[in-house]
Amino acid sequence: MKERLQELEQEALNQVEQAKTLADLDKVRVAFLGKKGPITEVLRGMGKLSAEERPVIGELANKVRSAITTELEQKKAKLELAVLDQQLKAETIDVTLPGRPVPVGGPHLLTSVVREIEDLFIGMGFEVREGPEVETDYYNFEALNLPKDHPARDTQDSFYITEELLLRTQTSPVQARTMNEYKGNQSIKMICPGKVYRRDTDDATHSHQFTQVEGLYVDKNVRMSDLKGVLNQFVKHFFGEEREIRFRPSFFPFTEPSVEIDISCKLCHGKGCSVCKQTGWIEILGGGMVHPEVLRMGGYDPEVYSGFAFGMGPERIAMLKYGVDDIRHFYTNDIRFLKQYHQA
Amino acid sequence: MLVSLNWLKQYVDLADQTAEQLADKITKTGIEVEGVTNIAEPSSNVVVGYVESCEKHPNADKLNLCKVDVGSETLQIVCGAPNVAAGQKVAVAKPGAILPGNFKIKPVKLRDVESNGMICSLQELGLSEPYIPKEVADGIFVFPEEVEVGQPVTGYLNLDDRVLELGLTPNRSDALSMLGVAYEVGAILNQKVKWPSEVVETSSEKAADYISVKVEDRESNPYYGALIIKDIEVGPAPLWIRNYLIAAGIRPINNVVDITNYVLLEYGQPLHAFDYDKFGSKEVVVRRARANETIVTLDDETRALTPEHLIITNGSVPTAIAGVMGGADSEVTETTKTVLLETAYFDGKRVRKAIKDHNLRSESSTRFEKGVDPNRVKRAGFRAAQLLAQYANGTVLEGVVEFDQLDRTERKVEITTSRINARLGTKISNDEIANILAKLAFEYQQSGEFFTITVPTRRQDIAIFEDILEEVARIYGYDKLAYTLPEGAQQAGHLTKRQALKRYVKQYLEGAGLSEALTYSLTTAERAEMLVSPEISEKAKVPIRLSMPMSEEHSTLRLSILPELLATLSYNHARKQSHLGYYEMGSVFVSNEEQISVQPEEKLRVSGAITGKWLLHPWQQEAKDVDFFLVKGILEGLFARLGFNVSYQQTEIAHMHPGRTAQLYLNKLPVGFIGQIHPQLQKAFDLKETYVFDLDLDYLFTCCHVEPSFNKIPRYPTMTRDIALVVDQQIPAAEIETTIKQSAGALLKSVQVFDLYQGEHLPEGKKSLAFNLVYFDPDRTLKDEEVEASYQAILTAVEKTHQAELRG
């Protein structure tokens, strides 16, 4: 019997190996392990055996059965996998076809630029403040050291609504308002982004509506070197470490001393080209130490407090950074233009 | 301001700086040099020649045949200029010369006659046309006697000069003169300024016998000086004066006019020369003009005057608008013999008024407007008199007839070194401060770190400590200041809640597929009132109009963002972009006054406009047209995020589709609208079906106080029921939903429409709405009976309230 069982095992394993389909395999299973199969038969004939032989043969029979079962299962798994493989192969798609588009929009380039500026200054402890676009003559000019007959008012011709109301020509009135609100005894660290308006005919470099971000820092012992340090950080972050920065004296009615900040021209690396008007430098920011008269009108004692202020134009910054060649693009909202700047 | 370096050298040593080096230093020190130019492109081998003879060309009527002595030889030259004549000294380009434009001169034959060189006009030598004197504009240039034959013309004509173009900020009017620029350059290069001669020999005759001066408006005219120069011979000014005027961009006219212009540029003090014999009287009276008075000015324009204008008169009629322009009647001409020379101080504001009213901005008026140096007024008069004596053969009469109440006080400013250093963040020493002040040619008294500075009157812009601070900083060098960071108390910066919400809403809408647009706040009067949300139009009396718009297109402040967004769609649509979704966030301007007098309310809105197809999937031919429910879905998603329960009510708004527009309510207050634009408006903007929304963010943001709180995740199963109801078509789904919610009891957690059916198998005018009801209790498993009871209660309520029937 022992030999018979070993023969059966060998036979079964051979057939399992030769089975090509799941159906073949099932036939093998039924043939060897079924109720009428030879192993069952062997076990049935165990009664004839001696008491010594019985457990030996029994154990052997079980071993054979389990060996066949294991082999059957392994083979089955293998065949099933083959079937699945076939099925999946049939399901193959052309992965190079375009996907189903999910509509995605994005921010306006100016919003992205302003947000980047905001986040940078927030990181340096500045708060973001906003104010009205229709301003009083007082906050737009007088509180900024531009009395009614000041010649510098000429250079910023404005959209008046009444004699006392106009569309703000700068966002610095927000600074004047903030100083009044803080009542002259708290430090101020703020930027004010927003829309401003000037009587300019729209062309490639002028727009009657544009954006400004202005900043103000008022505290005891603010130094001009602090202005340099803060704006240097801003410029290096925004335009890259490799850009050179030049600070040169300038004039604004609301600052004294005043400063204009140039960065080296990216296109010609300072050698001079048409973009930088052959100077190698591009003007990017204006600022200075807050004029004592502005502090005084804001309720701050210029003997105790000092401060710096600065301003920049996001359109200009965007044009320089991204090579936009016409300021009107920002307000035409051509979708083909806007989408170029939807990337993060 | 154009600054000729050859001219500037007369007053200050340029210490061998090239024009570029100097420009860079000047820019860094505070006056932006906007350009460095050459007077002319370089030329070579052009010398002074003497025309020995000049005859007609044998074969050409319009050509002349000249023999010209150029020092080393005599050249035969064919010349076409009409004004060439024997005995002239002219500019000759010898064979081998190169003229501007890389024009090489070679011996040629013109109509069979040899020509060895060219007699040049100023244009051919590279000077720009507008500055060439009129009398030589059409021909060759003729030198005065004193030039030497054979010498290069470059020096005589100043052709090697280089010019700096200064971009002056309004405070630096001191640099509107060559002397002023000399002080600036002197401070930069540490050089002293040399003044020109003002020594005048006068005759024994007294000017006071010829003229008297009376000033009625002393505030507008604190100083008026009159000089009389007799025996004038009007003719061309000397070459060097003409050269410098050309370099400064001023066309030479004659010696008298050129000398007044020359001194204007040299001192920054405008002068005016009247023809004394045509002045009409022996008295100058300065006063305000009378209403209806007129004057014919030098440009032959008749100008109406008002009492706002200061004028010079001869006691009866106006002879000049003070500081702006002289009258035609008393203009200096070739026949002028006696000049009445005016040097005066006119108040800037008064002059500015005249400039504006007559649109007359000139070298003179600009300088008065910005303020001239009170200490130079009289000196400039002497300087001009000296030049007139020397170069117009004039006889200067003794004395200046003047009215003088001019304040020439020099301001005093006190500074300390420590305060300077505290403001700049520097460690400048007392000596260094003293050195900087000396460079600036500011007088000062020093005691340790205390300085009392006497500010020269040429620097009208300096009055306070901070002004000196800037002077010190710029001469010290802005680039030498350190980079430091503020040392004050540091605070964390952050966005306010409102600012964060603005960003959130934008990001949500972008995620929902909309692109952000930025349009103009100023629009047409018509568009300003179009598509205004009811809660805005309720408050706004009239849209706000500019008092002087530049164009109708940008004349009025918007009450709604939508019209410009539609224009944006239209712009893109015309460029074959047909599937578009835009939003814009921004202010609209609401005034409740008929005539605006106080600042309007600026209401923050977010608006959107969507058109075309959505969810395009080209190769599977899938596409969905934009419709009301797409836009509503976008808004519902937003409101869900913000924690709002917004309700929608059918409404009618002008220019909107009457059946497809809803007003939105939050807490029973209107917060905007949504809908399809009216087909007529759609046509006007040349669009396809377009849907819009407009929301009041001010109110929405004040309602945002969502602090998410933890709710248990259900551990027990939910139970769902569907209910299909047949109701009248006019009954809004939202009303039925409300009834369901009110009647279902606390176990009902959500209601959702999942089917709408109208048509076959339903009676006319009816629709079937199917709702999905979800029940659960977080703490236990629900019993069937509880849900059934709620279901029945709902059924009873909808039957009673809406006459709804269960759909069979």
Ligand SMILES: [Zn+2]
């Ligand atoms: Zn460049």
